[in-house]
Amino acid sequence: MVKEKACKKCKLIVEGPNCPICKGNEFANVIQGKINFIDINNSIIGQKMEKTHNGRYAIKIR
Ligand SMILES: [Zn+2]
Structure with missing residues (x-):
């Protein structure tokens, strides 16, 4: 399974x-x-x- 990561700027996964x-x-x-x-x-x-783009986003990141 690919480890998911979220963009720090826009929180997109x-x-x-x-x-x-x-x-x-x-x-x-x-x-x-x-x-x-x-x-x-x-x-x-x-x-x-x-948000302006469809997609999966993280709600909260660290
Ligand atoms: Zn981004």
């Missing part, structure tokens, strides 16, 4: 070497809670979290 949204390469390995946005434009939670 990333499998590759770079974040596809912000192109960042700093990741947090401790993920507490996940949320999956499939229709970000109609998601109140997504807008509250100021």
